[in-house]
Amino acid sequence: MNATESLRHSDAHSPLLEVRGLEKHFSLSGDFLEQLRFDKGRLVRRQEYVHAINGVDLTIQRGEALCVVGESGCGKSTVARTVMGLLKPSAGEVRYDGERIDDLSTRSLLPYRRRMQMIFQNPYASLNPRMTIQETLEEPIRLHHPQWSRQAIRDKVHEVMISVGVAPDWGNRYGHEFSGGQRQRIAIARALAVDPEFIVADEPISALDVSIQAQVLNLLMEARQERHLTYLFITHDLAVVEHFGTRVAVMYLGRVCEIADTATLFAHPRHPYTKALMSAIPRLEDDRPQHIRLEGEVPTPVHLPSGCVFHGRCPHANERCRREIPSLITTDNGAQVACHAIEEDRIS
Amino acid sequence: MNPTSAPAGRWTRFRDSYLLYSFKRDVIAQLSLVAFILLLGVAVLAPWLSPTDPYDLTTIDIMASELPPFWIAGSDEAYVLGTDAQGRDLLSTILYGARVSLIIGFGAVALQATLGVCFGLLAGYLGGRVDAFLMRLADIQLSFSTLMVAIVVGALVKAIFGGDTFGAYAVPLLVVIIGLAEWPQYARTVRASVLAEKAKEYVDAARVMGLSSRRIMFRHILPNTLSPIFVISTVQVANAIISEAALSFLGLGMPETQPSLGSLIKSGFDYLQSGSWWITLIPGAVLVMLVLVINLLGDWLRDVLNPRLYKG
Numbered sequence: 278m279n280a281t282e283s284l285r286h287s288d289a290h291s292p293l294l295e296v297r298g299l300e301k302h303f304s305l306s307g308d309f310l311e312q313l314r315f316d317k318g319r320l321v322r323r324q325e326y327v328h329a330i331n332g333v334d335l336t337i338q339r340g341e342a343l344c345v346v347g348e349s350g351c352g353k354s355t356v357a358r359t360v361m362g363l364l365k366p367s368a369g370e371v372r373y374d375g376e377r378i379d380d381l382s383t384r385s386l387l388p389y390r391r392r393m394q395m396i397f398q399n400p401y402a403s404l405n406p407r408m409t410i411q412e413t414l415e416e417p418i419r420l421h422h423p424q425w426s427r428q429a430i431r432d433k434v435h436e437v438m439i440s441v442g443v444a445p446d447w448g449n450r451y452g453h454e455f456s457g458g459q460r461q462r463i464a465i466a467r468a469l470a471v472d473p474e475f476i477v478a479d480e481p482i483s484a485l486d487v488s489i490q491a492q493v494l495n496l497l498m499e500a501r502q503e504r505h506l507t508y509l510f511i512t513h514d515l516a517v518v519e520h521f522g523t524r525v526a527v528m529y530l531g532r533v534c535e536i537a538d539t540a541t542l543f544a545h546p547r548h549p550y551t552k553a554l555m556s557a558i559p560r561l562e563d564d565r566p567q568h569i570r571l572e573g574e575v576p577t578p579v580h581l582p583s584g585c586v587f588h589g590r591c592p593h594a595n596e597r598c599r600r601e602i603p604s605l606i607t608t609d610n611g612a613q614v615a616c617h618a619i620e621e622d623r624i625s
Numbered sequence: 626m627n628p629t630s631a632p633a634g635r636w637t638r639f640r641d642s643y644l645l646y647s648f649k650r651d652v653i654a655q656l657s658l659v660a661f662i663l664l665l666g667v668a669v670l671a672p673w674l675s676p677t678d679p680y681d682l683t684t685i686d687i688m689a690s691e692l693p694p695f696w697i698a699g700s701d702e703a704y705v706l707g708t709d710a711q712g713r714d715l716l717s718t719i720l721y722g723a724r725v726s727l728i729i730g731f732g733a734v735a736l737q738a739t740l741g742v743c744f745g746l747l748a749g750y751l752g753g754r755v756d757a758f759l760m761r762l763a764d765i766q767l768s769f770s771t772l773m774v775a776i777v778v779g780a781l782v783k784a785i786f787g788g789d790t791f792g793a794y795a796v797p798l799l800v801v802i803i804g805l806a807e808w809p810q811y812a813r814t815v816r817a818s819v820l821a822e823k824a825k826e827y828v829d830a831a832r833v834m835g836l837s838s839r840r841i842m843f844r845h846i847l848p849n850t851l852s853p854i855f856v857i858s859t860v861q862v863a864n865a866i867i868s869e870a871a872l873s874f875l876g877l878g879m880p881e882t883q884p885s886l887g888s889l890i891k892s893g894f895d896y897l898q899s900g901s902w903w904i905t906l907i908p909g910a911v912l913v914m915l916v917l918v919i920n921l922l923g924d925w926l927r928d929v930l931n932p933r934l935y936k937g
Contacts, residue, residue, distance in 0.1 A: 308757065361833050362832075362833075363832060363833065383835070383838070386835065387835045390833065390835030391835070394834075395830070395833045397826040397829065397830060399826055402825040402826040402827060403825075403827050403829075404830075405827040405831075406827075406849060407848040407849055416834065417834045417835075420835060420836060421835070467830065471834075
């Protein structure tokens with residue numbers, strides 16, 4: 278049912294999701310009165326922003342599982358939340374199936390809400406404590422299929438509960454009666470209940486026990502196979518990326534520095550930051566290249582560095598890197614890299 | 626979900642809850658609840674319980690005025706707690722008066738809660754300008770004391786429409802005055818809880834689902850802010866009853882023909898020096914007891930529902 282419906286809008290080769298020049302700033306300065314300051318005897322208005330994301334471009338094809346990796350605070354969750362419309366972008370646009378969705382009202386977004394769903398990080402907070410599992414799962418179905426009978430809704434809930442491995446007769450229990458892994462399964466069931474084609478998963482397994490992580494990850498991979506899902510998967514766990522992702526986007530300080538197929542990226546990381554990141558993965562082999570130790574700290578996103586965001590810590594940075602912001606260029610092995618040094622063939 | 630299991634589940638959860646456990650171990654809470662239910666019961670059943678109808682002028686005998694209660698010499702056994710200055714049976718008047726006080730108390734709190742919860746939800750959930758506007762409105766409202774607003778409005782209504790009209794609409798008018806004056810208490814508490822709940826991911830999940838703001842506010846956030854609402858409601862009922870009594874004592878509340886506890890205290894106050902102390906003191910004691918048990922129950926609830934002590 279879903280396949281035909283979504284294919285009617287566009288051909289299968291156009292990207293499902295396109296993000297162009299996305300920026301998101303959060304004001305740090307409070308309301309108008311708090312922004313007023315005395316500076317050398319004059320009253321001035323001063324506003325400061327956290328630049329969570331500064332110009333992110335992403336394209337997700339149908340059937341892909343694009344993983345976004347990066348350290349804490351690099352803006353990967355903000356990308357996920359902006360794509361889902363939970364945050365309004367400060368600049369740039371989000372296109373879903375060719376249509377711009379970032380400026381739509383809640384009402385006109387509704388058809389897209391059925392097609393794109395989100396799984397959250399913390400399963401202890403993502404289920405309403407005052408609703409039973411049955412109520413939680415019925416709500417999205419009832420909203421998006423108002424014409425369905427009670428029995429049809431119940432059958433659908435039954436089906437998704439079985440598909441995520443939660444016994445359907447637990448329906449009239451509350452979220453707090455379940456373990457973290459089970460809650461995350463229920464949260465996944467809630468996302469799957471409306472038969473979406475695209476799922477944004479914001480670190481869905483990082484709050485879980487290590488023993489449960491693999492189970493939930495496998496559940497997400499099975500769902501991808503069976504329901505032909507496309508994923509935008511936010512994580513900081515490179516082992517998960519290697520296991521789960523078809524493509525990887527590496528983010529640093531609110532910008533994408535490299536996008537490549539998972540195999541390519543893990544075999545031949547190009548960007549200096551990606552190289553450092555990859556060298557930090559613990560491996561069993563002896564012959565791995567030397568661990569790259571980066572100098573300094575990640576700069577604060579309040580005062581962004583000029584030029585390339587990575588230039589302060591990059592061993593290959595030159596004058597141009599300090600001046601000019603690099604854009605993504607496609608390299609010979611298909612990877613896209615935002616680096617002047619690679620563009621100029623100074624490094625491989 | 627089969628229909629029989631849901632209420633059973635609710636009952637089991639109540640039986641196993643910390644609320645009941647704590648109640649069983651708190652003697653003061655138990656006594657307060659018993660006293661409150663007793664007072665509520667006699668007030669609700671006043672028309673059936675009271676020996677005479679104090680609103681019915683034909684039953685009043687002015688010759689029987691200022692009779693003392695039964696334990697003092699000179700009492701009449703028909704009037705257990707004596708009579709007031711107009712010869713009304715004090716017991717009946719107190720029962721009816723408690724009824725009026727409770728109606729105004731609960732009515733005013735219902736109005737406060739409705740306004741305060743709606744404004745608090747809007748301010749907390751929508752944020753931004755709506756929040757700034759509603760909260761400044763609350764600040765302005767709070768800077769006038771309840772009594773002052775009530776006195777001004779009450780006096781104006783009395784002056785414009787006359788005492789008779791005022792008397793006829795005294796109960797709804799007092800409910801509106803006290804209700805309007807105290808909504809910021811609710812709005813502030815609800816707003817604070819909404820801000821805390823809004824940051825949780827289940828609200829994001831509801832937004833991603835495509836639910837309307839109204840449904841998210843009332844179906845998802847409101848049920849999770851009920852505990853503080855419950856606690857302030859008890860305190861506010863007691864406050865509203867006190868406010869009504871104070872207004873009646875000042876002559877701006879219930880008229881003497883349909884007295885509340887406050888106007889009874891006032892009507893007896895003039896006779897306090899002449900020895901008829903019971904007209905003031907007995908309704909006064911009932912008022913104190915009513916407010917005290919409500920406050921004690923509220924205190925107990927606040928302790929039990931305090932998320933720092935017990936999370937649930």
